[in-house]
Amino acid sequence: MDRTSVLKAIADETRMKILTLLLEHNCCVRALARNLELSEATISQHLKILREAGLISGEKRGYFMHYDVKRSVLRELAGEIKALASIEREICTPEKGRCLSSEQEKCHVKDECIDDTKNLCHGSIPDDKEDMHHGHCKCHKP
Known part of the structure; x- marks a missing residue:
């Protein structure tokens, strides 16, 4: 997982809405566009970014591609954020400090x-x- 691209991808409000809808059930571009009241072209651009970040995958069903969230990527990111939040602040001393x-x-x-x-x-x-x-x-x- 490329943490930076994942964070950039989910930083956009529309992409977060798309992820939320896809977590509830997998959808095609048309269904996402209808739910979010956006054009299919706009949804496709957002899906491209989410796909490139490794957050979603697609499965062809007839004429339509249905998208689903890769929950393992979200869990991995959540684990990294949890580990980051658990870092304890140390007392600044000459021995521990990073000063010259x-x-x-x-x-x-x-x-x-x-x-x-x-x-x-x-x-x-x-x-x-x-x-x-x-x-x-x-x-x-x-």
Whole structure:
């Protein structure tokens, strides 16, 4: 599964609607077009993207191609998202941090992070998000 193409494919609202309909029962282009009140050409373009992403497959029935969702791809993506969401944030320390050694000295030796150090080590933080810095980094106050 190419995660990026799958995510791009499902990022479109119409394609999500198509997937939802196809999860309920397999359909042909004409049925999808009728349900979504779109042209068959538009549905075909969306199906092409979903097919190229590996999310759907088609089966010829008479004159019509009926499409179905590859649920295994959705399950695999869901597993990857679940694993991503389960990553625990670590306390920022010189030993665990990913700062360069020169940056560690500036950030982790002092009891307080000065603005320049915050920008160097943690990136620019908007004034209204100031407390976010200390939400994940214990170099200021435990």
